[in-house]
Amino acid sequence: MTRRKGERPIAVHLDTWSADRPVAQAIAPGSGWLDAWLGEKDTPIGRLSKLKGIPGGRLLTIAQGDRVSRTEIDALARAWSISSNALLASLPDSTCVVE
Template identity: 50%
Template sequence: MQKGTPYVKLAKRTGIVPKRLMAISAGDRVSRAELDALARAWNVSAGDLEASMPDKRLLVD
């Protein structure tokens, strides 16, 4: 589901600009607020989204 959401649509749902979404997708660190916004946009829990991250050190508070 995450991979199938166009950046423009995701930007509108999350308030995160497309350039930032691309950086996150490329492996940049992600803030808790960004993670929460993405979880809401994808209708999943933030905890499940965090659990799916390959490197938990990328999540910053």
């Protein structure tokens, strides 16, 4: 997003996690959590990879069910303007997170 000289930056508010969000409804019937967030935030994998430095192949591996590190969770949370704890709450199983 570009701004003109002298314009103030746009304030970005953190999203919240709740069971009635569209991403939660996509995860409930079995859609992968990463795919659900990619769809909700309309973020192509290539753009997310460039934005946060996580290789595209790694993102595809996570989407297929591989474990995810806390550092990757933090990077994804920043990309989508959601807290890391809220993103962790959307994971179907907390054991897939590696500290």
